[in-house]
Amino acid sequence: MNALPAAALPQPRKVRRNLRELAERPLMILALVGVAMAAIFAITPLSGMVGWALCTYVGFVVADAFDIYRTDGPVVAKDRIATVLVATAGLCTVVPLVLIVVYVVSKGLGGITRSFFTETLESVGPADPATVGGAKHAIIGTVEQVGLATLLATPLGLMTAVHLTQSRGRLARVTRVLVDAMSGIPSIVAGLFIYTMWIVRFHEGFSGLAAAMALSVLMLPTVARTAEEVIKLVPNGLRESSLALGAPEWKTTTRIILPAARSGLVTATVLGVSRIAGETAPLLMTAFGSDAVNTNPWHGPQSALPLFAFQRVRNAIPTQIARGWAGALVLIVLVLALFTLARAAAARGRKVLR
Amino acid sequence: MTDIPMADVRIDTAVLSTGPKISTSGGGSLRADGVTAWFGKHCIIAGVDMDMPAGSVTSIIGPSGCGKSTFLRTLNRMHELVPSAAMAGEVRLDGVDIYGAGSRPALMRLRIGMVFQKPNPFPTMSIGENVLSGLKLAGIPCRDKAEMTERCLNKAGLWAEVKDRLGAPAGALSGGQQQRLCIARSLAVSPRVLLMDEPCSALDPSSTKRIEETIREISSQVTVVIVTHNMQQAARVSDYTAFFLADKGEPGRIVEFGPTGEIFNAPNDPRTEDYIHGRFG
């Protein structure tokens, strides 16, 4: 009747100002303050890049707020200061990651040679250049220890998550609190625990297995909590329709619910792995470290990448420190890759479930 | 100050047809010109023209989903708080476009207050602090806080009930009292216009009655625009009524707008008549 054709709709109005317009005046103020501070630094005893940057920042916050205050009054000026500070805080969370990654890459890249992956430290003397010798033994150790820890912690963590989601009993309530408490255990305490139990009381020596057990104590809460969140996301209708079809509870869980949450459970596991792959402290008293290859995780001291890097950088010899940085680089790449993988799996899983 | 008898809940032709009052009051005049609003690609309302004269009460009625609330939110720039929201057209407060370049949303919201469907007093503040919170937020100095608190609570019809416990937390009040507290809070900053988005839908009948009384009392000082699902309420409190309707998949549009008496007794559009008599919606 009086409905206009759709083409008659007007164009939306521009209500918010875009970034360019918003940033124009503040940037001008920033430049002015920067130049003014440079001048002040030139004629007074003040000096240093960091000092100049800090003074410029503080000066900018004040000048910018004053600029707003003149036109809009104190409330808007306060809002402006808060906006600048909050945005700075947001930016501050990105800076350390960038600094760390860039620094580790710049220090470690030189040490990444073929020999780093194919040789050990067995016959390396203090005078040898950094290109001789490698971390083969440490890489083998890390793979074995993390693998074993995953085998130990994942089934336990998943089953714990199943219990947490399906039972409303007292055990579930207590466990939920304790899993949180467990995720706060310092990693060194996990190492001490395995040391006092496995090595002192049970008279087993240092071994990759001991390291794996300590790591699994740290991995368990991560897996359990993440898996619990993921299983909770599975629509309840799925569970009920399976039960209504006459499937027993355990088949409903293993054939319907867990497969539905599969990619999320992968995420839980990979997150757990990325949490423990870089752990150093518990290895000191469980794997102990060694300079030679020990492929047997059940017996004898073993090295691992974090341990390798830690022991190298504590050395005063520059070539050893260089090897340590190379180890750190491999480690950070490994951990960040695992972490990104976990996030990607999680994102895909959410899409599947919706 | 009002010539509509309070107790009358029926639609009384004789009373309503006395017509809208001419304003000599402190309220501001609000005018919507071709207001169109989107969420993302989805157009909610299109081409709404409406004149809300100073000191009048205008009610907006219509079935759910016809964009009443969205329209109301475009009137004080609350609409743009949703990230994907967009709008077109103009909203003029006393002749000045509130979306114009250089106009600040916060300042516009200070002049055009809003009361929401669900009472939402600040839970961490006392009753008295709630009343003055708007002044504090906007940085408006207030010389006599006690007097201001009493005046606003009086206007909202809450003073007698809370005068002995101004320091009590606002959450301890009943739903109807909380809503009146929200009205008092909005009045404290002396807005030119007060928008009300189904202010009584979460309340019981007696609280509803109190709030309707309040609306009529404050309409001499502030222009009121109220969205309501309750047609009797629209007939009782408003001078003008707008009827909104959205066809399926189409944006909401204004079907009819005019003095409340005319809309309820002699609507021009058959759809208005059908809606008012409960044939749909």
Added chain:
Amino acid sequence: MSDLGLLVETARPLPQPRVITPGLTTGDKVFRFLAAAAAASVLAILGLVALFLVLEAEPALKVSGLKFLTTFEWNPDGTPAHFGIAALIYGTAMIAFIALVVALPVAVGSALFVNEYAPVRLGRPLVALLDLLAAVPSLIYGMWGLYYLQPHLQGTSRWLTDHLGFIPFFHTTRPVFGSSMFIAGIVVGLMVLPIVASVTREVLSQAPRGVCEAALALGGSRWGMIRSVILPFGRSGIVGAAMLGLGRALGETIAIALILAFNFKITTQILAPGGGSVAGLIANNFGEAGEAQRHALVAAGLALFVITLIVNTVARIIVNRTSKGKMED
């Protein structure tokens, strides 16, 4: 009281509920048992940690007695053995305190930035980056802190001493900077930043949206809305988040072991080399420790375990209570 009830019926006793047998299959029972056993294993592991630490710490605690908590020195191999964790606890707490001073404002700011200021397109990647920061191993923080941050903070430390030396913490007797609690604290602060930020973000995002809108509709600025609604709402949640960060900071090991030059004094000179940390000392001394020292180190670990367990549990309770609070609104 209720006369309505009388109108309907005189009290006829309600029937007892029937007992419904769940009718579990054997498979169900086995599966349920396995799941419960896994859950119980968490309990068992925590119990075992406590048990074995106590067993192994006992010889050392017998030697030192209650003085373990009040002695400043660390000489468990000497005759007579003289050791205690007073200085270490002080150092641990000081480093954790510095860490929180660094992390908390940035965490709250970044949480507000992501929740209230940043457009979704910027907020999402920021959250992902922050999570990534949490995944960086402690060792790498330590190496970075030692080799990159320490030289870069020399100037700042000197400036703090020269100009703010009247504040006891910034006073330094000898102008030697580095290997200090200040640097260790900053590095640990960066390490706990992600967890504090993500918990704070979670808590603050649950502030009732309707009340936030009301603050804006009253003509409040965004900061006014945050100050009057969001921060008061999230106050206890922020405290909980800070305590979670504290728990992490107290247990931080490798980074501190790399950076700090250990001594066993209580000093307020945080810019100068020296300080202590329970976890760091264990990592540092364990390799070369003899029998007596190992017992003493395990005792120190036991103290650390108890402290972090308490801090973490209290923090979790506070955070969970805040999350539940939103439902009442």
